[in-house]
Amino acid sequence: MAHVVVLGAGLGGAIMAYEMKEQLRKEDSITVVTKDPKYHFVPSNPWVAVNWRSRDDVEIDLRPVMDKHGIGFITSAATKILPKENIIELADGEKITYDYLIIATGPELAFDEIEGLGPNGNTQSVCHVDHAELAGKAFDEFCKNPGPIVVGAVQGASCFGPAYEFMFILETELRKRKIRDQVQITYVTSEPYVGHLGLDGVGDTKGLLESAMRDKHIKWMTNSKIQKVDKDVMHVETIGDDGKSKGVTQVPFKFSMMLPAFRGIKPLMGIEGLVNPRGFVIVDEHQQNPTFKNIFSVGVCVAIPPIGPTPVPVGVPKTGFMIESMVTATAHNIGQLVRQEKPTHQGTWNAFCLADFGDGGIAFIAQPQIPPRNVNWSSSGKWVHLAKVGFEKYFMGKMKSGKSEPFYEKAAMKLIGLDKLKKVTKDD
DSSP states (O other): OOEEEEEOOSHHHHHHHHHHHHHSOTTOEEEEEESOSEEEOGGGHHHHTTTSSOGGGGEEEHHHHHHHTTOEEEEOOEEEEETTTTEEEETTSOEEEOSEEEEOOOOEEOGGGSBTOSTTTTOBOOSSHHHHHHHHHHHHHHHHSOOOEEEEEOTTOOOOHHHHHHHHHHHHHHHHTTOGGGOOEEEEESSSSTTOTTTTOSTTHHHHHHHHHHHTTEEEEOSEEEEEEOSSEEEEEEEOTTSOEEEEEEEEOSEEEEEOOEEOOGGGTTOTTTBOTTSOBOOOTTSBOSSSTTEEEOGGGBOOOOSSOOSSOOOOOOOHHHHHHHHHHHHHHHHHHTTTOOOOOOOOOOEEEEEEOSSOEEEEEEESSSSSOSEEEEEESHHHHHHHHHHHHHHHHHHHHTOOSOHHHHHHHHHTOOHHHHHHHHHO
8 A cells, every 4th residue: 555645736736646546556545735725727827917817717726626536635835855754744733654755846936036036026927826916916007107117037047938928918918908109128038049948949939039029019138147126127137158247237117027046945955865956856767766766756846957058047947748748657657666566657848838929929849848859840820829718728627627638738639730739749
């Protein structure tokens, strides 16, 4: 009899619980431990931040779903992980033991690494629905007396898609409110070029995004390092390709959303053999930690090295498609281990993304996510916006039912039906 604990109930953790349940024997048990009893659909946060969605639209109460499927559900934050003892200490004073642990906590948002960054400082965020709600209120106030906007991602960030999405969604909403002519928008990013995305680009994301930004009269600054953020001025240092500073620019704003760098959560920090210096979980090709063989990890909290050196540090994103493949591999591998077999499954680590621009968008497929690739495709059009709306509805419906299936893969097939995407999913 084995007890499997899933730590975290975001995208990776929630679907991990569903898939893991299917792979276990009747005598085995599974428990989800999470500080938040509700799942929220992170890709919808940019819509929440301009009040196109409410919190209720993008949240699901997980307890009834977990109960329905016979999955234990504990709502208390982890405060300490003791991998040698197979124990997790919780904020409510309880301790939980495990035979296998799957870490799916997501990241801690490192706003404190830059003075004035974040919802407690002078910029907004769309990383969490709490932040998106605050951003929506701040945006409504901004529209009463508009001025310049700065959107982007700071040094060390590894998630760039939501920054592009939010910037274009803002631009669309400003036009709807007929105040676009009063707002200068600047995109400030640590990426070496527009459309890099932490992936060295996918297809022609550079050309497509630059063209869209020129068409919308949006300026951009790349190779940017944020020194600090004052109430209405961002201090941006530009770094040359040689790594040397090209000076600091004072960029004024009345509203700003900047994505932060990520790091591991505090209970993981400093555990030798489990995490890297940044607190991300070290895994092998089977999503298994090399030191603690009964610990696996999926999602954003997994350690992945950068694509390559860049003038300003840029991380690698973990997209939904990629996370799904991590989850499936982990579920099957632990299923093998409880049956005294060796783990053999590996994630495909492909990327599929629908970046909504409010009335259009860009889609891309990378197989595998990290280059060189077998499939390196991108496209744009109004269909992307419609596909993203449809995908949100489809995904939320499946999550509410607690059905285990490759959401991103099936949704992509159903909503888009591209020949290249069919080839990607068939090959995998």
